[in-house]
Amino acid sequence: MILEAQSLAKNFGGVTAVAPLSFSLDHRVTAVIGPNGAGKTTLFNMISGIYPPSSGRIFYRGRDITGENVTARARRGMMRTFQNLQIFFHLSALENVMVGASRHLNLGLLASLFHMPAIRRDLMEARAKAEALMRLVGLEAYLASPADAMPYGALKRLEIARALAAAPELLLLDEPAAGLNPNETAEIGTLIRRIAQGGTTVLLVEHDMKLVMSVSERIIVLDYGKKLAEGTPEEIRANPQVIAAYLGAGSAP
Amino acid sequence: MSARQGLLHPGFLVLVLVMALLPLGLANNFWYDLAIKVGLNAMIAVGLNLLIGYAGQISLGHAAFFAIGAYASAILTSHYGIPGLLALLLGALIAGLLAWAVARPILRLSGHYLAMATLGLGIIISIVINREIALTGGPDGMAVPTLYILGWAVRGAPSWYWIVATCLALTTLFSLNLMNSAFGRGLRALSNSEIAAASVGLDTAAMKVKIFVVSAIIAALAGSLFAHAELYVTPDESGFLRSVELVTMVVVGGQASTFGAVIGAGLLTILTPLLAGAQDWRDALFGAILVATMIFLPRGLVPSLRRLVR
Amino acid sequence: MIAAFLQTLASGVTNGAIYALIGLGFSMIYNTSEVINFAQGEFVMLAGMSAVALTSGGHVPLILAVPAAILLTTLVGLLVERLAIEPARHSSLTTLIIITIGVSITLRGLVEVGLGKDFHRLAPFSGDTPLDFAGARIEPQTLWILGGLVLVMAGLAWFFNRTRLGKAMLATSQNRLAAELMGIDVKVMLRLSFAFSALLGALAGVLTAPITLTRYEVGIMLGLKGFCAAVIGGLGTAAGALAGGLILGLSEAMAAGYVSSAYKDAVAFILILAVLLFSPKGLFGRRRADRV
Numbered sequence: 001m002i003l004e005a006q007s008l009a010k011n012f013g014g015v016t017a018v019a020p021l022s023f024s025l026d027h028r029v030t031a032v033i034g035p036n037g038a039g040k041t042t043l044f045n046m047i048s049g050i051y052p053p054s055s056g057r058i059f060y061r062g063r064d065i066t067g068e069n070v071t072a073r074a075r076r077g078m079m080r081t082f083q084n085l086q087i088f089f090h091l092s093a094l095e096n097v098m099v100g101a102s103r104h105l106n107l108g109l110l111a112s113l114f115h116m117p118a119i120r121r122d123l124m125e126a127r128a129k130a131e132a133l134m135r136l137v138g139l140e141a142y143l144a145s146p147a148d149a150m151p152y153g154a155l156k157r158l159e160i161a162r163a164l165a166a167a168p169e170l171l172l173l174d175e176p177a178a179g180l181n182p183n184e185t186a187e188i189g190t191l192i193r194r195i196a197q198g199g200t201t202v203l204l205v206e207h208d209m210k211l212v213m214s215v216s217e218r219i220i221v222l223d224y225g226k227k228l229a230e231g232t233p234e235e236i237r238a239n240p241q242v243i244a245a246y247l248g249a250g251s252a253p
Numbered sequence: 254m255s256a257r258q259g260l261l262h263p264g265f266l267v268l269v270l271v272m273a274l275l276p277l278g279l280a281n282n283f284w285y286d287l288a289i290k291v292g293l294n295a296m297i298a299v300g301l302n303l304l305i306g307y308a309g310q311i312s313l314g315h316a317a318f319f320a321i322g323a324y325a326s327a328i329l330t331s332h333y334g335i336p337g338l339l340a341l342l343l344g345a346l347i348a349g350l351l352a353w354a355v356a357r358p359i360l361r362l363s364g365h366y367l368a369m370a371t372l373g374l375g376i377i378i379s380i381v382i383n384r385e386i387a388l389t390g391g392p393d394g395m396a397v398p399t400l401y402i403l404g405w406a407v408r409g410a411p412s413w414y415w416i417v418a419t420c421l422a423l424t425t426l427f428s429l430n431l432m433n434s435a436f437g438r439g440l441r442a443l444s445n446s447e448i449a450a451a452s453v454g455l456d457t458a459a460m461k462v463k464i465f466v467v468s469a470i471i472a473a474l475a476g477s478l479f480a481h482a483e484l485y486v487t488p489d490e491s492g493f494l495r496s497v498e499l500v501t502m503v504v505v506g507g508q509a510s511t512f513g514a515v516i517g518a519g520l521l522t523i524l525t526p527l528l529a530g531a532q533d534w535r536d537a538l539f540g541a542i543l544v545a546t547m548i549f550l551p552r553g554l555v556p557s558l559r560r561l562v563r
Numbered sequence: 564m565i566a567a568f569l570q571t572l573a574s575g576v577t578n579g580a581i582y583a584l585i586g587l588g589f590s591m592i593y594n595t596s597e598v599i600n601f602a603q604g605e606f607v608m609l610a611g612m613s614a615v616a617l618t619s620g621g622h623v624p625l626i627l628a629v630p631a632a633i634l635l636t637t638l639v640g641l642l643v644e645r646l647a648i649e650p651a652r653h654s655s656l657t658t659l660i661i662i663t664i665g666v667s668i669t670l671r672g673l674v675e676v677g678l679g680k681d682f683h684r685l686a687p688f689s690g691d692t693p694l695d696f697a698g699a700r701i702e703p704q705t706l707w708i709l710g711g712l713v714l715v716m717a718g719l720a721w722f723f724n725r726t727r728l729g730k731a732m733l734a735t736s737q738n739r740l741a742a743e744l745m746g747i748d749v750k751v752m753l754r755l756s757f758a759f760s761a762l763l764g765a766l767a768g769v770l771t772a773p774i775t776l777t778r779y780e781v782g783i784m785l786g787l788k789g790f791c792a793a794v795i796g797g798l799g800t801a802a803g804a805l806a807g808g809l810i811l812g813l814s815e816a817m818a819a820g821y822v823s824s825a826y827k828d829a830v831a832f833i834l835i836l837a838v839l840l841f842s843p844k845g846l847f848g849r850r851r852a853d854r855v
Contacts, residue, residue: 048452074454086449088442090509098435099442103454105435109463112434113427119434126435166454311657358840365599368660369794370839373832376787380832384825493783497664504661537672543665548651551658 001026002170002201008056010042017042018225020056025203027217028196032205034222035245040205044174048080049073075103079163080172087155089148096147096158097130100165133161137191153184173204177211189214262429264512272418285410289482291522292417293475296424298502298514300471303428306508308464309444311368314375315499318469320382320491321348322476324389327397327486337400341477348473349466356465361458379491394487397480413482424471428511440464505546507553516555566698571820577705579812580712584767585789586804588760594736594799595756598659602643602667604786606764610636611772612674615683625686633765640761644754674779685772708770719801791831795838797848806846
């Protein structure tokens with residue numbers, strides 16, 4: 001079990017964004033869905049370390065990481081993408097992916113100043129890996145491109161490539177299909193399945209139901225910060241409470 | 254952007270060539286002196302550019318680190334008889350420790366706070382230098398003994414030219430190497446999005462502190478060289494206006510561009526003698542250049558030219 | 564003993580009032596745009612110097628020169644906003660800060676060329692004769708300064724709480740996007756904030772010029788100290804500027820009187836460092852949250 005959340009909760013002032021929530025990730029692809037304001041992004045940010053939880057604990061591979069910051073969690077192998085793209089626009093596309101591998105690279109100041117052989121080796125390996133990843137996510141066309149010359153859909157995939165660069169054990173995808181057309185969304189779905197097959201655990205927050213249903217093995221439904229339901233796509237699809245939450249109580253069969 | 258090995262970087266080769274051939278055109282000590290000033294400013298600018306251009310931070314007090322190096326060399330060699338090179342290293346150490354002590358708590362907060370803290374620190378140091386007359390000679394400054402390297406007395410503008418040129422070359426090389434490494438890429442990344450940089454496992458706070466310390470040490474080393482080259486130091490070199498000048502060199506020449514920093518330093522250093530008769534207009538012109546560059550060429554001269562060429 | 568203490572107190576409060584006025588200017592612009600306007604000190608200098616230029620040689624009577632100087636400086640503030648800030652309003656904050664530094668250098672340079680490098684003294688508003696307050700000698704100008712501050716605070720309170728324009732500015736400072744969506748022209752708000760800041764700085768300039776001498780360079784330290792005052796009290800709040808200004812003024816006076824007058828100037832910067840290290844938001848500062 002790679003991730004376990006125990007009674008995780010978050011309050012902002014008087015507002016409860018996430019009521020005590022417990023779950024564990026032991027499937028390849030898990031999706032968190034729910035209407036807007038359900039607390040999905042807040043939950044995500046608590047898991048990746050951006051918000052400290054108001055209460056509850058998070059365990060990564062059995063270790064309590066509740067007090068750890070974003071950097072520490074990333075070093076353990078938890079990588080993420082962002083709903084509002086956080087691309088490094090001063091860098092080239094390739095460099096963006098290379099930076100993703102930072103936790104495996106030599107960041108020593110003296111070694112870098114003197115361009116020691118270890119640094120040179122890192123550079124070549126990082127470049128090769130980054131090129132391979134860009135091909136994997138379908139961005140061969142942008143291998144020589146600066147990041148600020150790429151279209152939105154390509155940037156979404158670049159972020160995923162960046163997150164994959166350090167071979168994460170857990171990949172958090174924050175609305176990977178937001179702003180994409182149906183074709184692009186389908187491609188993202190294929191990519192997610194391939195990533196999961198490669199052994200990475202994926203947790204995604206997503207609104208696009210088609211994508212969610214096609215890639216997820218398990219789905220957690222949130223509503224007003226509480227867990228409404230949890231189960232396989234088929235179970236969720238037929239769950240009357242879920243349907244009511246999304247479409248209004250009157251639509252339940 | 255392809256990887257260019259430090260020593261073979263075309264810009265670096267041009268710089269070395271220019272520095273090697275320049276003395277042919279330097280007619281007298283005045284010109285050598287000017288070249289030395291350009292070289293020292295360029296050294297500081299390259300170091301400062303690591304902080305401003307690459308890491309996206311700002312320092313409004315860097316002249317203070319320059320002054321720490323200069324005055325450490327001056328005071329330790331003349332009051333305490335410490336050998337020149339040792340005093341130089343001690344000056345760099347003091348500057349580095351001070352930078353570290355201030356940066357560690359401040360860089361945990363967001364960008365602006367560093368600007369304010371460096372402002373405060375720089376002015377305090379400047380005031381101390383001005384007031385501690387017994388130690389520093391106060392506003393009138395103090396004389397600096399000649400530097401001895403392994404028994405050889407370093408005297409005369411031409412000798413100093415070669416020393417400064419070598420140091421500038423080394424500084425530039427270090428800057429190029431640093432930017433061509435994972436650390437350097439990480440720095441550039443965190444200047445765009447600190448949160449994303451942290452989420453790939455980079456310790457952004459520690460990196461900002463490290464680069465701040467590096468840039469402070471470079472400024473201090475330049476200060477020590479300046480002290481022994483000019484054989485005199487005054488507090489003018491430590492004030493807020495001087496710090497602003499240094500920032501201007503970096504942003505006008507080009508942020509995130511090692512050679513942009515060199516060129517910016519060169520242009521602005523020769524501005525003063527160039528204005529010869531119209532000295533009074535220097536400030537107004539300086540300010541106008543700064544404002545115009547930031548509005549029309551916000552990334553600075555060299556990166557903007559590079560973009561045009563692309 | 565008591566007289567000396569009262570003297571120190573008076574001097575501290577007087578300077579504090581000036582710092583508060585300057586700090587208010589910083590806070591106002593920071594509030595509307597998050598920009599730190601390093602040219603603020605030059606507005607102070609400009610007003611003092613132009614008042615002197617107008618009155619020198621008996622050309623213009625003081626009573627006209629002072630408002631004229633304030634008006635002129637306010638217009639310069641507007642000009643600065645239009646020419647240097649607005650074209651760059653989409654730039655990064657670092658760029659904008661550097662632009663304001665450039666503006667300050669330019670303004671200073673132009674005054675240097677136009678009005679020279681000499682020290683000048685503006686005539687006090689109601690004469691030189693010091694008043695006697697329990698043994699302490701207070702210059703009448705001090706009362707003008709304190710009165711000016713009180714009027715300004717009252718005026719700002721009325722403006723922000725009772726007028727539509729003021730409430731619009733408050734709204735813009737709290738949430739720019741929402742303000743825009745509500746139909747508030749954010750550009751106009753920015754211009755207004757610069758005009759206001761210049762006005763406040765100008766007021767400080769003409770009020771203090773009779774006591775301290777004025778010169779083309781005088782804006783640097785005054786601006787920086789006013790900035791320190793604003794940060795100490797909490798950048799972006801009026802109460803903060805007021806508190807910060809008074810704290811700074813009194814600390815300086817106490818330090819000069821009882822510790823060492825040589826390090827009087829350092830007090831502001833020691834305080835700002837201390838505030839940044841231990842309580843960056845300052846006394847009354849508000850938190851600003853970022854959305855990821």
